[in-house]
Amino acid sequence: AQSVSQHNHHVILSEAASLELGCNYSYGGTVNLFWYVQYPGQHLQLLLKYFSGDPLVKGIKGFEAEFIKSKFSFNLRKPSVQWSDTAEYFCAASLGSSYKLIFGSGTRLLVRP
Amino acid sequence: GAGVSQSPSNKVTEKGKDVELRCDPISGHTALYWYRQSLGQGLEFLIYFQGNSAPDKSGLPSDRFSAERTGGSVSTLTIQRTQQEDSAVYLCASSLDLARSSYEQYFGPGTRLTVT
Structure with a gap:
């Protein structure tokens, strides 16, 4: 079945540490990929998206993600995290011409000051 | 501008009762989506x-679930004869015309439904 997998369910980092959250999808065709973030008490917000073109995508708040087609991956990165990055992060994909988002299970990030 | 709004923010209901959840999409957005976020299932398209x-x-879990969208704007998700497994946060999202290649879905704050 088509799915999106996030490998880390909980991540704890100290401020200024580098972040990489894994995301893999299982689909052999065209995909559109997204990372959403949910800060405590807030609703889902889009961090970044990939539709086509440059596989290295830059988003808001210093986040970036790289689409590696051969690995079916779209990992999220940030060189130096801040306490305010504490949130839950969701990878999502829409497959082919579909508009439905398939979400990963989410990763809870805690950044210690 | 205003984002996607949902009401109520919280709803507690007794098993077997019907509930209606409302979504007001962003003005001008022609596409509207409902998702469900639950502990066991994560975020699911409805x-x-x-x-x-x-x-x-295609994502509705049973025929107890239905939704309508009146006038191309406001949408109501109805759950009949609620069950405890319906407890979840129900999220609404909207987006521009899907013909645009770079559409993105904007999410509302959700309605937390608790079935007792």
């Missing part, structure tokens, strides 16, 4: 509306 086209109901 239903999708695009303009005047027939909705895609």
Whole structure:
């Protein structure tokens, strides 16, 4: 079945540490990929998206993600995290011409000051 | 501008009762989606509306779930004869015309439904 997998369910980092959250999808065709973030008490917000073109995508708040087609991956990165990055992060994909988002299970990030 | 709004923010209901959840999409957004976020299942797609086209109901978990969108704007998700497994946060999202290649879905704050 088509799915999106996030490998880390909980991540704890100290401020200024580098972040990489894994995301893999299982689909052999065209995909559109997204990372959403949910800060405590807030609703889902889009961090970044990939539709086509440059596989290295830059988003808001210093986040970036790289689409590696051969690995079916779209990992999220940030060189130096801040306490305010504490949130839950969701990878999502829409497959082919579909508009439905398939979400990963989410990763809870805690950044210690 | 105003984002996607949902009401109520919280709803507690007794098992077997019907509930209605409301979504007001961003003005001008023609596509509207419902998702469900629950502990056991994560975020799941429920239903999708695009303009005047027939909705895609493929994600609805049972025939107790239905949704409508009146006038191409406000949407109501109805759950009949609620069960405890319906407890979840119900999220609404909207987006611009899907013909645009870089559409993105904007999410509302959700309605937390608790079935006792």
